[in-house]
Amino acid sequence: IVYICFPIGSSIPPLFHRSHTPNVSLSQGNPCMPSQYHSLQSGPTISVSISQPPSYGAHNNMRTVGYYSSPSIRPNGAPALESPRIEITAYGQFPEDKVEESNNLTVAKRVNSIVTLTLPNADGYRDPSCLSPASSVSSRSCHSEASSYESGFSYNYENSPQNSPWQSPCVSPSGSSSLALPGDACANAGSPRHSPSTSPSTSVTDDSWMGQRGSRPNSPSGGKRKYSFNGTTTSKPPYSPNHSPGPSPHTSPRICVTGESWMPNNTNQYTNSAIVAAINALTTDGVADLGEGIPLKSRKTSLEPGAVCLKVEPGGEELSPGELGQDEYPFSRMPFKKENYCGGFLDVPQHPYSWSKPKQYVSPSLPALDWQLPSSSGPYSLQIEVQPKSHHRAHYETEGSRGAVKALAGGHPVVQLQGYMESEPLTLQLFIGTADDRLLRPHAFYQVHRITGKTVSTPSHEVLQSNTKVLEIPLLPENKMRAIIDCAGILKLRNSDIELRKGETDIGRKNTRVRMVFRVHINQPTGRTLSLQAASNPIECSQRSAQELPLVDKQTLETCPAAGGERMLLSGHNFQHDSKVVFVEKAQDGHHLWETEAKVDKDSCKSTSLLIEIPPYRNQRISNPVQVNFYVCNGKRKRSQYQHFTYMSANVPIIKMEPNDDYDPPQVCPQRGPGLALRPKPYYTPQVMTSIIPTELRPCVGGTYSACQRRLGGKPSSLSSSSSPSTSPKRHDLSPTTPFSKCLSAGPSQSPIPHVSIIQESSGCYQPQSVLYPPSSASSSPGSQPSTPDTSGPEPPFSPTHCLTPPQPISGSSSPVTQFSKVPERGSRSSSPTLAINIKQEPEELDQMYLDDGALLIIHLSTLS
DNA sequence: CGGCTGGAAGCAGTT
């Protein structure tokens, strides 16, 4: 394992350049630039690397880069700044085991600097792999991703059968083809999986794979796989993500265009990013990933001693939060790597555009992906003008791409940043987030997949951030800061792979709804960066579910007097003549307080619309709004997610939405309308969020925060106890179908869900406060942690897990938080394996759990308040 | 020829 370290601002060592990381060079030029960019810039270089792919080993072994933060180093995470280090770990797999490319490379392990971000916990969850590149499992993921990205790495998994697993996924990121893993990877895998490679990117998966696979004996779920795989090669690994060979594909053409364009702009904003990028680049190789991904056993063998250190086992996770954060962060960057290698190239064919710059990220640390951000702030508003279709069958790594997500009326989703009058292009980030009731966060089982080809008009490139693939798309002033998202598909990761990840507590079964999450980071004159986020309506990604489960896209009423009697039109999918619409009210503890069936007008029932009569509320004398839920049921196990509905007291003005003629209009800008038009899924009412957020956030959040509240509009009170049922209880509610609904979920992007805006200091770190911490700590963005340096200290070991805990803020309150984290909640990814095990259960059961969690949460909040 | 789809077979986990 080689560690490469350099000061943040410093330029990247030549080595990197050579190797694959042309990117690096880029970075040199712009320390600040995000890794991605680097990669991009390096474009040309990249190609070079690509060629290598097969030979990765040859190159040097860069394969893994580890970031792990060693506890020692980063305890705080802060340390980093000193000099970021990039660690590169070569596995035995590689022809050459370790080559120390890095110049310096001290062994220092972590790139602390980057770390800044580190969240203690971040790893916790999905990133575990990320965490330690070298370290076990997690590393894989990284790897894979990297690979997927196109890195061309081909790892040899041969050494360890286990490894093989990784290979597969990575392989062809974009489908490029070639997986060619020349050898190695393929060899191992030989397997069928390769096919997958075709598919794309999986890299993410890979990562996961790595970790998981290694660990898991078999894939739980995939029965089939076994066969195919086993036969082939090692049992599990069937596909190894690693296929990174993918890169090769990339190599081809597309190259850098993207990158270059970006370059220009870069300013410096990304100091950390630069570093990270560099790291990523290095890492990209997947090395890091590899490490993680690789089963310990194998690793050990292959890995060198150093590697061992890297491995983060549960215990290992003890790493300081910062570390974790770093890890993740780096990982995130990893993508760049991939890109560098492949990604960049692959990415989109060059476009006329030159997006020059990505300045956006001023601060080194961008908000973690699980942070809740507002969709608008001041003059800026990030909006999804055209919503994606509510169904999109995601593809497995073993399949070819299933294309880009489309819009309901044909075409593709469209996103626009309004209120931005500057001349500088910005970067629109896209990742796949959850769609359950809990806070929006990256979806562990789905990843965005970059689509390329002649039918794609929008350039993009993938970046890996905290185990989550992020697609970056240029937002150009000449296009009115509007982007047509025709380059984004959705990749499904095998449940078994993800569930085995260290720290992953969510279960994949029946967890098939996602949302496209868009983010943009705007640099402000003040030197701060304003981050906005918009999430799409939920998208059902499973083939079967999409065909059978009822799904409510819109409802014409959000509120109604307690007396009921009003008619509401529901639009969606899979409605049947015998569909039932059930209204329920749950107590905070999850108990049903009330349940009644609404009258359905069967005559007007269509597969895409249902006309119902709102049933009277159980108490006609309510003085405050009462939030309840309802769902459409096609049978015992075929229920839609919970939809929110509010009963108002007779005195309260009712907010009615005009019925739309068409039930399935292209969902364009639904959000906008304050209330007219069918409302996009209610999913989670903002209220919920509100209630929660306020408490925690308030302290931290500045004015921005207010944004969150707006949504309810009329219902500011949400927080107030009045709506109690709604407020707290709701959170808990899980959608029937969705296992995890418990936590608050952010509403659809547009939905008013409250978000907290985050302003980053140019200096770098986010201030802890400004952000809500997502339940899962999963991603610790680099920035996220930074601040925590010290605080995290204690928790770091387990860091990952906390649900809602704000990273640091709570240090004091940690105890409560901690409990939280421990709670089985899905969202939370508790670091402790044990817990995780218990936690994973069928959705329904989970509900209960969630409830519990919710209870805890509530307590915690109240305490805070 | 390769990518994108729609369908569905084959399994294993749940009920």
Next chain:
DNA sequence: CGAACTGCTTCCAGC
């Protein structure tokens, strides 16, 4: 404990 279901993945085939 076994049968019936479900849901997840992988394969196929057509466009």
